Amino acid sequence: MRRVSSSITSVSSTALQPVMTELSAYEIEREANIARNRALLEELGLKDTSTSLGLPPKHTPKPKAKPGQSAKRPKRELVEQAPRRLSARLRKEVIDPNETPTQRRKREAEAKKRKREEEEERIAAEEQARLAKRPRTHELDLAVLTEAAEPSDTELGALRGIFQAITNVPATRRIGDVRDWVFERSNQEEREVEMLRSKLGKMKIVSMAKVTDSRIYSSACHPEPSKDLVFVGDKHGQLGIWDARATPDEVTDEDGNVLPADDKEMGKCWRLQQHWPATPQSSISCIKFDPIDAHSVFTTSYDCTIRRLSFVSSVSHQIFSSSDTLITSIDLPPSGHEMWISDTSGTITHYDLREGEKHTRRYQLSDNKIGSVSVNPTSPHLLITASNNRFVRLWDSRKLQTLTLGTESTGPVDHDYDHETIQTFMGSTQGRGLMRAEFQHGKSATSAQWDPRGRSIVSTSYDDSVNLWELDAAKYDSLPVFPSFKPFSRIKHNCQTGKWLTLLRAVWNPNPDVYPHFTIANMQHSLDIFSCKGDLVARLSDRQRISAVQAVTCSHPNIVERCVTGNASGRCVLWAPPDV
Structure with a gap:
C-alpha cells in the first residue's frame, strides 16, 4: 500500500503542475481526486471501469506542429462546381490553319446564322415578357x-x-x-327596426x-x-x-374514396x-x-x-x-x-x-x-x-x-x-x-x-x-x-x-x-x-x-x-x- 500511495502522489503532483496557476482550489482538489482514483483502478487492473463509472478520459495534449510546418488540415469534400466563365480569348473558336477559303466562308456563314438565331430568340423572349406586362385591351x-x-x-x-x-x-x-319609410309616429319606425333586428340578428355563417x-x-x-x-x-x-x-364537387383520395366535405370550402x-x-x-x-x-x-x-x-x-x-x-x-x-x-x-x-x-x-x-x-x-x-x-x-x-x-x-x-x-x-x-x-x-x-x-x-x-x-x-x-x-x-x-x-x-x-x-x-x-x-x-x-x-x-x-x-x-x- 505504501507503493500505491507514493505512485498516486507522484501522479497527482505531475498532473497538477501545468494547471496550477489556472484552476481554483476546488477544481485542483477535484482533479487530484480523479487522478488518484484513475491511478488506483489502473493499478488494480480495472482500466475500463473508469469509463463505466463516468470518469472523464485522461487528457492527452495534441501534438504540436513543427516550426515552419502548418498544422494538418482535414481534406475538403469534393463539391461539384458550376462551369467557369471563360474570357473572349478562351471562348474564341479554334480555327484550323489548313482550312480552305471555301471552308472559311462556310464557317463564318454558320457563325452568323447561329448569332442571328440567338438574337431572334432573345428579342422574342423580351417581346413576350413585355406583352405579358401590358394590359389586354382586346376582347x-x-x-x-x-x-x-x-x-x-x-x-x-x-x-x-x-x-x-x-x-x-x-x-x-x-x-x-x-x-318611402317615412313615418308620422316614432313607434312605427321603432317597430320596423325591431322587425329588422329579429331577422338579421339570427343570421349565421x-x-x-x-x-x-x-x-x-x-x-x-x-x-x-x-x-x-x-x-x-x-x-x-x-x-x-x-x-x-x-x-361542392366531390373530392376523392388516391384510392378513389370520397373525402368528407371541408366546412371551410363550400x-x-x-x-x-x-x-x-x-x-x-x-x-x-x-x-x-x-x-x-x-x-x-x-x-x-x-x-x-x-x-x-x-x-x-x-x-x-x-x-x-x-x-x-x-x-x-x-x-x-x-x-x-x-x-x-x-x-x-x-x-x-x-x-x-x-x-x-x-x-x-x-x-x-x-x-x-x-x-x-x-x-x-x-x-x-x-x-x-x-x-x-x-x-x-x-x-x-x-x-x-x-x-x-x-x-x-x-x-x-x-x-x-x-x-x-x-x-x-x-x-x-x-x-x-x-x-x-x-x-x-x-x-x-x-x-x-x-x-x-x-x-x-x-x-x-x-x-x-x-x-x-x-x-x-x-x-x-x-x-x-x-x-x-x-x-x-x-x-x-x-x-x-x-x-x-x-x-x-x-x-x-x-x-x-x-x-x-x-x-x-x-x-x-x-x-x-x-x-x-x-x-x-x-x-x-x-x-x-x-x-x-x-x-x-x-x-x-x-x-x-x-x-x-x-x-x-x-x-x-x-x-x-x-x-x-
Missing part, C-alpha cells in the same frame, strides 16, 4: 379569362350554365321612392370559401333571387365568382383574370351590375380601365380607359345609359355608354383623390363625393352640363375642365348651385353613398366616424345651396385599417322593399348592421371560424337575410339564417 372570352386557373371543360360549362340561367330571368333594378387568390378590394351580390351569386374583385385584377349555396368558385397583368397595379376597385337587366357586370381597376363582362356572350371587353389616373369607383343611374367615374386625380368623368369613350366629359372637382362617387337613384342629377381633402360634397350635375355648352371639341376627350376652371365657374352667377352642400371630416373621407330611396346619406372617414344625413331631395331641389348640411347622427367606429386591409366602407342594402340599413366591417372581426337612423341592428361574429377582419361587405338586392363579407386572404363568408 377576352372565358377560356382566356380562366387560363391562369386552368379549369376543366366541365367547370367552364358549369359557369356558362350559370350565366345562361341568370340571363333567362329578368332582373331589373327596382327604384325606391323618396317618400352558412358558407365559406376562398374565392380569390389575394386581398379582396370590392364585392357585389347578383340580384338573382334563386341564387347567392357573389362577384369579388381582388388586389391582382382577379374577378372571383362564387355560387355560395351550390353543392359552394363553387371560378376565378377570372379580368384585368391584366396580375399585379397590384390591376386591383379591382369597384363592381357594379348593369341596372337595366343585370346581364353584365362592370369592373374598374387601378390599371386605369373599365371592363364589361357580358353574361350573354361570356366575353369581356374594355369600354373605358384613362392614360394615367387610377379609377376608384363608378356608379350608374337607374336608366343604365350613363356612368359617373371617380379617380385619384380628384376628377369625376361623365360617360354616356351610347356615345362611346371619345365623348367623355371630365371635371376636376377636387385637388385630392376622390375615393367614391354615388348617384341619387330618385334624383340622378344629385351626386355625392368623398375625397382625401376630408370633404363630403353634394353636386348638381345639371350645372356641369351648362358648363359644357358652347365648348368646341378638341382631341379625343371632348371636354376636360381642370380644378381652376371649376373654381372660377363656381364663383360666377351661372355656376351658383353647382356644389349644393359640403361637410368636412376630421380626416380623409373614404366613402359616401345614397340609400335606395335617395333620401339618406352615409359616409365613412379615417376620423373613426360613420355619419348619417337624411335629406328630402324634392324639398331641397328648388334651393341652389342647402341651408344646412350637418349629419344628424355620428357613430364612433374604428376605421384605422392601415396598409394591409381594404378601407372600411359603409354599404347600403340595395333592396328598396326593406327598411333602409347598411353594413360595415368591424375591426373586431365582426359585421355591423345599422339602420338609417343610426341604430345598431345586428353585430354578427363567429370567433371559432373567423379570425380576420371582414373588411369588404355587400348585401343581396332581393333577399333581406343575406350578407357577404370578405377579408385580406381572399376568403368570403355568406351570412344567412341557419336553416338555409
Whole structure:
C-alpha cells in the first residue's frame, strides 16, 4: 500500500503542475481526486471501469506542429462546381490553319446564322415578357379569362350554365321612392327596426370559401333571387365568382374514396383574370351590375380601365380607359345609359355608354383623390363625393352640363375642365348651385353613398366616424345651396385599417322593399348592421371560424337575410339564417 500511495502522489503532483496557476482550489482538489482514483483502478487492473463509472478520459495534449510546418488540415469534400466563365480569348473558336477559303466562308456563314438565331430568340423572349406586362385591351372570352386557373371543360360549362340561367330571368333594378319609410309616429319606425333586428340578428355563417387568390378590394351580390351569386374583385385584377349555396364537387383520395366535405370550402368558385397583368397595379376597385337587366357586370381597376363582362356572350371587353389616373369607383343611374367615374386625380368623368369613350366629359372637382362617387337613384342629377381633402360634397350635375355648352371639341376627350376652371365657374352667377352642400371630416373621407330611396346619406372617414344625413331631395331641389348640411347622427367606429386591409366602407342594402340599413366591417372581426337612423341592428361574429377582419361587405338586392363579407386572404363568408 505504501507503493500505491507514493505512485498516486507522484501522479497527482505531475498532473497538477501545468494547471496550477489556472484552476481554483476546488477544481485542483477535484482533479487530484480523479487522478488518484484513475491511478488506483489502473493499478488494480480495472482500466475500463473508469469509463463505466463516468470518469472523464485522461487528457492527452495534441501534438504540436513543427516550426515552419502548418498544422494538418482535414481534406475538403469534393463539391461539384458550376462551369467557369471563360474570357473572349478562351471562348474564341479554334480555327484550323489548313482550312480552305471555301471552308472559311462556310464557317463564318454558320457563325452568323447561329448569332442571328440567338438574337431572334432573345428579342422574342423580351417581346413576350413585355406583352405579358401590358394590359389586354382586346376582347377576352372565358377560356382566356380562366387560363391562369386552368379549369376543366366541365367547370367552364358549369359557369356558362350559370350565366345562361341568370340571363333567362329578368332582373331589373327596382327604384325606391323618396317618400318611402317615412313615418308620422316614432313607434312605427321603432317597430320596423325591431322587425329588422329579429331577422338579421339570427343570421349565421352558412358558407365559406376562398374565392380569390389575394386581398379582396370590392364585392357585389347578383340580384338573382334563386341564387347567392357573389362577384369579388381582388388586389391582382382577379374577378372571383362564387355560387355560395351550390353543392361542392366531390373530392376523392388516391384510392378513389370520397373525402368528407371541408366546412371551410363550400359552394363553387371560378376565378377570372379580368384585368391584366396580375399585379397590384390591376386591383379591382369597384363592381357594379348593369341596372337595366343585370346581364353584365362592370369592373374598374387601378390599371386605369373599365371592363364589361357580358353574361350573354361570356366575353369581356374594355369600354373605358384613362392614360394615367387610377379609377376608384363608378356608379350608374337607374336608366343604365350613363356612368359617373371617380379617380385619384380628384376628377369625376361623365360617360354616356351610347356615345362611346371619345365623348367623355371630365371635371376636376377636387385637388385630392376622390375615393367614391354615388348617384341619387330618385334624383340622378344629385351626386355625392368623398375625397382625401376630408370633404363630403353634394353636386348638381345639371350645372356641369351648362358648363359644357358652347365648348368646341378638341382631341379625343371632348371636354376636360381642370380644378381652376371649376373654381372660377363656381364663383360666377351661372355656376351658383353647382356644389349644393359640403361637410368636412376630421380626416380623409373614404366613402359616401345614397340609400335606395335617395333620401339618406352615409359616409365613412379615417376620423373613426360613420355619419348619417337624411335629406328630402324634392324639398331641397328648388334651393341652389342647402341651408344646412350637418349629419344628424355620428357613430364612433374604428376605421384605422392601415396598409394591409381594404378601407372600411359603409354599404347600403340595395333592396328598396326593406327598411333602409347598411353594413360595415368591424375591426373586431365582426359585421355591423345599422339602420338609417343610426341604430345598431345586428353585430354578427363567429370567433371559432373567423379570425380576420371582414373588411369588404355587400348585401343581396332581393333577399333581406343575406350578407357577404370578405377579408385580406381572399376568403368570403355568406351570412344567412341557419336553416338555409
